[in-house]
Amino acid sequence: ETAVFQTPNYHVTQVGNEVSFNCKQTLGHDTMYWYKQDSKKLLKIMFSYNNKQLIVNETVPRRFSPQSSDKAHLNLRIKSVEPEDSAVYLCASSYDQQYFGPGTRLTVL
Amino acid sequence: AQKVTQTQTSISVMEKTTVTMDCVYETQDSSYFLFWYKQTASGEIVFLIRQDSYKKENATVGHYSLNFQKPKSSIGLIITATQIEDSAVYFCAMRDMTNSAGNKLTFGIGTRVLVRP
Numbered sequence: 593e594t595a596v597f598q599t600p601n602y603h604v605t606q607v608g609n610e611v612s613f614n615c616k617q618t619l620g621h622d623t624m625y626w627y628k629q630d631s632k633k634l635l636k637i638m639f640s641y642n643n644k645q646l647i648v649n650e651t652v653p654r655r656f657s658p659q660s661s662d663k664a665h666l667n668l669r670i671k672s673v674e675p676e677d678s679a680v681y682l683c684a685s686s687y688d689q690q691y692f693g694p695g696t697r698l699t700v701l
Numbered sequence: 702a703q704k705v706t707q708t709q710t711s712i713s714v715m716e717k718t719t720v721t722m723d724c725v726y727e728t729q730d731s732s733y734f735l736f737w738y739k740q741t742a743s744g745e746i747v748f749l750i751r752q753d754s755y756k757k758e759n760a761t762v763g764h765y766s767l768n769f770q771k772p773k774s775s776i777g778l779i780i781t782a783t784q785i786e787d788s789a790v791y792f793c794a795m796r797d798m799t800n801s802a803g804n805k806l807t808f809g810i811g812t813r814v815l816v817r818p
Contacts, residue, residue, distance in 0.1 A: 623804055633740070633790060635808040642804065649805075680744065689736060690806060692746035 595619045596693035598683050604699045605673060613668045613696045615683030624666040625690065626658060627682040635682070641666050673700045703728050705795050707809035714783055715817055721768075722778045722812045724793030735776045736794040736806065737765070746792075752776055780814075788816045 596617045605611055617624060623642040629635050639658045640647045646658060655674075659667045670677060678700045683693040704727040714720045726735065735752045750762045752769045760767045768777035780787055793809040 625805065633811050635792065635806075635811075637805040637807075640805050647805075682746065686804060689734075689748045689751055691748065692738075695744050695746075697744075 596683055596685055596691050598681075598693035598696050600696055601694065602697045602699075604701065606701050607675060608672050611670050611673055611698065613681055613683075613698075615666050615668070615693055617664055617683075617685035617691070617693075619685055619687070619691060620664075621685040621687045621691075622663055623686050624660070624663070625684040625686070626666065626668050627684065627692075629680040629682055629695070631679070638668075638681075639666075670698075673698070675700050703795055703797060703807040705793050705807050705809040707793055707812050709812045710810075711813040711815065713815045713817060716785060717782055719779060719781045720783055720787075720814055720816075721780075722791055722793075722814070724776050724778070724809055726774050726776065726793070726795050728774075728795060728797060730797045732797075734796045735767075735769070736796070737767070737776075737778045738792045738794060738808075740790045740792065740811070742789070749791075750778070783814075783816045785816050785818060788814060790814070 599614045625640045626638040627635050638652050655671045657669050680695045680697050682695045684690040706725050733754045737749045738746050740746045750765045752760045752767050759769050764781045766779045790811040790813050792811045794806040796806050
């Protein structure tokens with residue numbers, strides 16, 4: 593049963609454009625996350641957002657910014673995408689173990 | 702810093718047999734959580750099983766079980782009576798118990814399992 597929803601499923605864009613991905617969870621969790629999965633399947637945390645506190649992974653470029661209106665939503669905006677941003681972006685939420693959304697595949701041409 | 706290492710990149714087994722996957726971890730914390738996730742061909746990531754570091758008994762859920770060897774910092778996953786649909790990439794992950802890291806998971810690189818008929 594899907595409880596973490598992401599839109600869009602896929603997005604293709606040109607270098608320099610701005611993109612925005614949405615994530616919503618219906619599990620009532622306080623904590624949400626964004627992960628990046630590269631072409632080698634490596635999963636890396638980008639951000640976590642816990643009770644309105646944003647915890648940033650310092651290795652994430654500043655063109656990435658998370659946005660949250662409430663604890664059920666955590667969106668991701670990328671200003672001026674680069675080719676290396678091509679990846680699958682996975683949203684997750686947790687109370688204890690993490691539950692993942694289906695991912696958004698970004699292709700930057 | 703935490704680190705999770707999965708040395709087996711891929712494993713191929715016959716259906717209905719048992720497959721064992723290795724995972725070793727590094728942490729400075731005395732208490733932590735360990736998880737195994739499965740990523741299917743569609744990309745869906747599914748939580749399978751967890752082990753809390755303070756529990757001595759190996760966790761078991763359905764046909765998944767863990768081989769937790771704390772002195773060796775090892776948390777192996779065992780899948781018995783494998784089925785074709787167990788073909789997937791399996792990720793080992795760790796979470797520490799401090800809030801400073803935001804409850805983030807540190808993942809291994811994954812082990813691809815192919816179950817052959």
